[in-house]
Amino acid sequence: MTDLAREPLSHRIARRLGAWLGQRSGPWGVFVEGFIRHPRMVGSIIPSSRFTIRKVLAPVRWDDCKLFVEYGPGVGTFCRPVLAKLRRDARLIVIDTNPLYIDYLNATITDGRFTAVLGSAADVEAIIAAHGHDKADYILSGLPFSTLPDGVGPAIAAATHRALRPGGAFLVYQFTPAAKHFMRRHFAHIDSGFEWLNIMPSFLYWGWKQAD
Secondary structure, eight states: OOHHHHSOHHHHHHHHHHHHHHHHHTHHHHHHHHHHHOTTTOSOSSOOOHHHHHHHHTTOOGGGOSEEEEEOOTTTTTHHHHHHHSOTTOEEEEEESOHHHHHHHHHHOOOTTEEEEESOGGGHHHHHHHTTOSOEEEEEEOOOTTTSOTTHHHHHHHHHHHHEEEEEEEEEEESSTHHHHHHTTTOSEEEEEEESSSSSOEEEEEEEOOOO
């Protein structure tokens, strides 16, 4: 049996649909293909709006940020605004389990401050250490905590808290308030917000790690 014959029908349809869309709509086609292949790991079939991006990043103190980490970057909807604000000597590391997105980001973002890693957000501590960093200043996530496999959400929340420097923040945008349930076990101070101008409207959370 050939590899093509062993591939699930849904994956073949997704691959062909994504390729067709990609030829006509660039990153949107890649984003849709990634969603179809891994719907439980992608928060939405539509990238976040500029209003959501602006509000989520509003509390970041860019002058003090040396390492910014993002979980589930997709096709880079947040990556480019983050790089536009980031210091010249700072770094952005993004982590995704979907090789389709990692390959796309590596092919389209050439900024020397940018690193895309194929891996799990639960391994964030090992990933940032492997790239020469001790702690992150900010970690951003749009991962759908309500649909992640059992045990993954709590593991990510715990690892994120350990990976942040004192005074750092976990920035989260979601379509449901599920993430806050996992965050409150580790973050004593969580600010909340909401953005209507997004498809779909989003719950926003900023979990702050207690400063020393």
